[in-house]
Amino acid sequence: MVASDRKYTKDHEWVLAEGEIATVGVTEYAAHELGDVVFLELPEVGTVVGQGETVGTIETVKSVEDLFSPVGGEVVAVNEAVLDAPETVNQDPLEAGWLYKVRIGDRSELDELLTADDYDALIGG
Amino acid sequence: MSHERQGATPARWGADLQTSLFAKGRAGRRAMTMPAWHGDAVDTALPAGALRAAPADLPSLSEPEVLRHYTLLSNLNHHIERGLYPLGSCTMKYNPRLNEKVAALSGFASLHPEQDEADLQGLLCALKLLQDALCEITGFAACSLQPAAGAHGEYLGMQVIRAHHLDRGDTGRNEVLIPDSAHGTNPASVVLTGMQPRTLKSGPDGRLDLDALRAAVGPQTAGIMITNPNTLGLFESDIVEVARIVHAAGGLLYMDGANLNAILGKAKPALMGFDVVHMNLHKTFSTPHGGGGPGAGPICVTDELARFLPAPIIREREGVYSLDACAGECRPSVHAYQGNTGVCLRALTYILRLGGDGLTRVSERAVLNANYLRKRLEGLLTVQHADGTLHEFIATGADWKEKFGVRTLDIAKRMLDYGIHAPTIYFPLIVDEAIMVEPTETESKETLDRFVEVVAAIRAEAERDPDLLRTAPHTTPVSRLDEAAAARRPDLGWLGPCNCG
């Protein structure tokens, strides 16, 4: 069962909205399927991103996947710790392995995301 | 035959890891010295502002130390003269020593690229012979030896196709179709010429899907890149119809000749309807791979496209060879000079040695070896798209994964313990757990039989002790390396202390 405190996308990202700030990361399922994460490219603080836009990449030894922003808004923080130690994404994808935070532009975008139950069904849980 | 894992690690391949060159030697040691200067003393000072602050920190070793270092390093490599090297798509055949002897001749090796034609008559004759032979083999009218590698040939070929369309004022053709089984260099080469690749899904039999092709071509089509035989080892039997469809839409056909070694004397790209082909001299024509190069990727083209090839053109008149700079024409250039000439001379040596009949035998025996091996592996590895494979075939380790919980990577790594280089794995991308095997014509039946025995032995090991595979190799100089750590915190040069103080 996936964590129920947050929302999900079909691209295996999670969003945790707290007030006007949303924290974004990749799911445990994604972290496992990807294998050893070796490098991340994340948006710079201050960048304004739209929902579904490509905002970065996540790399393993032999693959590169785009990161899509699950929700639009201004990037207000980036997790420097995962840039320095990308293995954090594998070890603790839901907490220490968060990627970046945005100030949510339009809260209604959150309604379009998958619930924990929807996502659980998607990954065949 | 099988290497049982019993207690202590087996002897490590008779080789020890080497400490870095940069940690060897001692200040004051010398290998090279310069010729003495017997002329007048001159002032060699340069302005202080032009100079580097400190000399480059190079190690100081004697010549015997250097030779020993590199000889010991060489012992850590697998290579063709050591054992089977069945890397699919790479054509790891024997590299004749005669080729090396010829290329090293001072009359070739010591030529400067800015010398006059009169000093180059033998070289130009040789290169013209090679161009003519490659044109005969492919059925085309003109050849450029300039590309230094297969991907470089692809790039030049795409430039030629682009130039053809632009020359006709046809500026809207910006898309190149590429089957999903293609090498990664194909889409990358297209993008670098400013065009866009469009992926064509293969049909269920692993060949081009004509309906998908018909739906994809249009006024935007600059051309199509086809590897034939394709990366599954299959000949594109509908190629003549493919050519008709693409030509009718105004596009041109590019053949990636990576697998030309399967069809020498058996089929000609020009007869198939292609307009451009590149050849990998380091695959089909036996020049050595050198640990990653240098290769050569000449292209041959139709008469119509000849004027878009790089200058100069080698011309011959009454036995005298000249270089025509094609003044006033706008021609591309992809190399400072005329490409990897030394590699071209090796390929010509090979072609002369084998002759037309011998080249045809090369393909026959490469295809016979691959088919024999494929057949003998039945029951051990599942072969995909088996019908009509030529010089290589694709097996899948998918059922090993299901039955024994081992992946293709594990099978490949275990082969190393048996002194066999692993086949190409996880390519082409359209086959799950792919293992791509290309034995080449220079391997004997006994070697192929032994490969089958090794696969059988490994399969038995997988059944009995899958961990033996998952932790393989066990007898090589190093075991599996931590590639994730290498990529996370790249260490790309020796930062340790140097010995020169």
Added chain:
Amino acid sequence: MPYTPHTAADIREMLDVLGLASVDDLFRTLPAAVRPQAGLDLPSSLSEEEVWRVMSNLAALNAGQDELASFLGGGVYDAAIPAAVDAVVSRSEFLTAYTPYQPEVSQGTLQVIYEWQTFVERLTGLPVANASMYDGSTALVEGIRMALGRTGRGAVVVPAALNPRHRRVLETNLASEGVKISTVAVAPDGTTDPAALRAALDGETGAVVIQNPNYLGLIEPVDALAAAARDAGALVVASVNPVSLSRLKTPAEYGAAVATGEAQPFGVPCGWGGPLLGFLSCSDDLKRLIPGRVVGRTVDHDGREGYVLTLQTREQHIRREKATSNICSNQGLNMTRGTVYLALLGAEGLRELGEANRVRCEALRAILRGIDGVQLPFAGPVFNEFVVRLPRPAREFRAFARGQGILAGIPLDGFAGCGAGDLLVAVTERRTADEIERYGSVLRDFLEQ
């Protein structure tokens, strides 16, 4: 048949296993229309001795730098090659191995690449290098692509005194990608004027090329040129003769983001210009844009140190149409040549190599200064190559000198404001004092005839 082991019995047994009557049955999927009617129209197979005779006779028709005193340069130089270099690269372990895809059985090749990267890093001063490029020209193109990729800009500024062969390759490559190429004219002293460079820069300029020494052999005002680039937000891509790095300021010292060049003088035969040995290094922040193979040091499961291909997600076999470059095979064996050469050369050898080039170059310049009517038109410092201005066409002198066993240089007529009398002359450590004196006397004879 050469190089294959198949006997008639082997073939029959293998066909029996396949249930086929003939080898040609294996080619049944090839339609008749694509098959040549009468095989290949090529000569029949020859014995090794016969091929050797053909090829050595062809080689004998050429006259190369082993028999002629060469003063040719322009990017490729007549440099001495120690026998030990040839010995190492003729080992099958290096010669016949492929790209090190299976690192457990390729540590030899991988460690050589790592050592090459280290040598290039130490020579250029930049911390990241790759396993080699085809040649200096394609290395330069790839370096420019990196700078444009990083800055997100679409224009490059190059000096007029850029190697013209490199310039042509750059035009072929960059024009189709829509990159704007502008040129800074050569100043009267033969170098690139920093003020002129400043004037050529704008907000679209992502890369500035500095060739040092430039194609006229002159040492450029690299600091001022690099400062101009930096002020415009452009990255410097250097193209350097690596032998000159024995003495000259490193690309890192003048702030270049990428260093490229042709390392042929490090143990690679001239071979009519190929195969050569392009090199490329860059600053740390560009390492994920670097083209080609890169080797990193890591550990194996048992904690032993070892080497692997790394940062592979940049490459075409993974990123396909989004790759930073299409390069796949490089110049591996020549890179091995370069590595062994530099190992043999060592710290003291490198210093002496630079000095040996400098002495011979200045000795010839001193002789030429003493010949009436001959000028050295540019006053600035050079490394091992320079322009001499003759009162008569340089082409005529080149032909005359060739008759005396001297390859006198490269005529520069039409290049960067040069005239018919201008000749580019290079002097390497292989030239003797006698040959250098003879160059002067042959030129005197030519001018007096």
